[in-house]
Amino acid sequence: xxxxTRKGDYAIRGIIYLxxxxxxxxxxxxxxxxxxxxxxxxxxxxxQQFSKTGIVKSFRGTxxxxxxxxxxxSISLLQVVEAVEGxxxxxxxxxxxGECERDSFCTVHPVWMQVQQQVRGILAGITLKDLxxx
Amino acid sequence: xxxxTRKGDYAIRGIIYLxxxxxxxxxxxxxxxxxxxxxxxxxxxxxQQFSKTGIVKSFRGTxxxxxxxxxxxSISLLQVVEAVEGxxxxxxxxxxxGECERDSFCTVHPVWMQVQQQVRGILAGITLKDLxxx
DNA sequence: GGCAACAGGACTTGACAGGTCCTTTAGCAT
DNA sequence: ATGCTAAAGGACCTGTCAAGTCCTGTTGCC
Numbered sequence: 001x002x003x004x005t006r007k008g009d010y011a012i013r014g015i016i017y018l019x020x021x022x023x024x025x026x027x028x029x030x031x032x033x034x035x036x037x038x039x040x041x042x043x044x045x046x047x048q049q050f051s052k053t054g055i056v057k058s059f060r061g062t063x064x065x066x067x068x069x070x071x072x073x074s075i076s077l078l079q080v081v082e083a084v085e086g087x088x089x090x091x092x093x094x095x096x097x098g099e100c101e102r103d104s105f106c107t108v109h110p111v112w113m114q115v116q117q118q119v120r121g122i123l124a125g126i127t128l129k130d131l132x133x134x
Numbered sequence: 135x136x137x138x139t140r141k142g143d144y145a146i147r148g149i150i151y152l153x154x155x156x157x158x159x160x161x162x163x164x165x166x167x168x169x170x171x172x173x174x175x176x177x178x179x180x181x182q183q184f185s186k187t188g189i190v191k192s193f194r195g196t197x198x199x200x201x202x203x204x205x206x207x208s209i210s211l212l213q214v215v216e217a218v219e220g221x222x223x224x225x226x227x228x229x230x231x232g233e234c235e236r237d238s239f240c241t242v243h244p245v246w247m248q249v250q251q252q253v254r255g256i257l258a259g260i261t262l263k264d265l266x267x268x
Numbered sequence: 269g270g271c272a273a274c275a276g277g278a279c280t281t282g283a284c285a286g287g288t289c290c291t292t293t294a295g296c297a298t
Numbered sequence: 299a300t301g302c303t304a305a306a307g308g309a310c311c312t313g314t315c316a317a318g319t320c321c322t323g324t325t326g327c328c
Contacts, residue, residue: 001136001138001139001142001215001219001220001221001222001223002135002136002222003223003225004246005316005317006316006317006318007316008135009225016241016242028273029273029274030273039318039319041318041319041320042317042319044274044275044276045275045276048275048276051274051275058273058274058275059273059274059325059326060272060273060274060275060324060325060326061272061273061274061324061325061326061327061328062271062272062326062327062328063326063327064272064273064325064326064327065274077242081135086135087135088135089135089136089137090136090137091137091138091143107150107264108150108211111211111256111257111260114256115253118256119136119249119252119253122248122252123245123249130241131242140287141285141286162304163304163305164304173286173287173288175287175289176286176287176288178305178307179287179306181305182305182306182307185305192304192305193294193295193304193305194294194296194304194305194306195294195295195296195302195303195304195305196295196296196297196302196303196304197296197304198294198295198296198303198304198305199304199305
């Protein structure tokens with residue numbers, strides 16, 4: 001269980017590549033896709049989501065491409081993952097109270113809350129800088 | 135991401151019910167299913183898996199049913215979840231080394247390992263006893 | 269205007285979640 | 299022994315979603 005999807009995996013690969021490029025160097029989608037070995041059309045969707053959530057800047061037309069929206073140390077793995085996978089929710093009931101009518105006597109609820117917090121904590125603590133300085 | 139499936143959810147409900155019964159009281163599948171509001175045929179599959187992994191004992195025929203294989207404090211939530219959902223793997227590469235050819239330079243790998251360990255740790259620390267004494 | 273590049277919608281395919289149904293096997297009771 | 303009871307297990311169904319593909323915009327340089 002708990003598996004990251006391919007989309008999430010690709011997303012991480014792609015953004016790490018970007019983070020590894022010289023700052024202000026605009027990268028072509030085709031270059032990124034080739035470098036990280038991901039179908040270009042699929043990666044396009046992923047970077048669209050990145051662009052919408054603002055962790056990446058996009059430029060169209062000749063000389064266009066993608067750029068990290070900020071310095072690598074300002075972008076966390078959590079942001080990247082949640083941008084494409086949606087929020088981290090071990091169980092639907094962790095979304096909001098009253099979601100399940102069993103809430104009142106659901107003794108497992110606090111456990112999932114703890115799992116959620118731990119995982120988010122770990123991912124939030126890793127930045128793109130940590131992932132490129134290998 | 136990371137969502138528990140319905141199967142996992144049902145599994146937990148069912149086993150908690152069992153753990154809440156008097157020791158040595160054999161419960162009928164039909165009773166469990168009714169009590170925790172899960173389709174009986176589906177719950178049957180789940181308890182078959184429980185039975186195979188040994189966290190539950192089953193008896194056939196008249197007077198048959200299910201029994202917790204040990205005291206509630208001896209069975210962890212991790213056992214329950216992994217029995218029906220399979221092992222907790224944030225990424226395929228956490229299964230074993232060399233799974234992805236990118237392994238050597240995959241800086242994310244240790245992060246997923248940490249996530250996996252944390253989650254397993256939390257779930258392993260919760261027993262059925264903790265979940266019934268509400 | 270025309271080419272370069274991302275944006276976004278529509279569509280396809282296969283797998284898997286979430287069940288259902290039916291037959292078989294095991295155990296007790298008469 | 300035979301019939302009833304209850305779990306075991308296989309076969310099947312259905313809808314959703316992951317994982318892409320493809321085509322048509324839209325934007326921007328030249």
